[in-house]
Amino acid sequence: MSENVKAGHHKFYYGETENRPDAQILFSYYDTNVIDVYSTYVSPSLRGGGVAKQLFDAVIEKA
Numbered sequence: 001m002s003e004n005v006k007a008g009h010h011k012f013y014y015g016e017t018e019n020r021p022d023a024q025i026l027f028s029y030y031d032t033n034v035i036d037v038y039s040t041y042v043s044p045s046l047r048g049g050g051v052a053k054q055l056f057d058a059v060i061e062k063a
Contacts, residue, residue, distance in 0.1 A: 023051045040052055
């Protein structure tokens with residue numbers, strides 16, 4: 001996982017605080033072997049910089 005990506009409750013986020021992240025990916029456990037990613041957000045200032053990929057990679061590592 002990238003050093004800038006932090007783990008929260010059913011989320012990974014990028015930024016200073018979990019409550020107001022600059023980017024995040026939200027997920028739930030659909031089944032014991034399935035993680036459902038249901039939301040991603042990257043602030044406009046960070047778009048195009050690979051942040052969403054870092055967040056998604058963190059979910060893949062968790063799976």
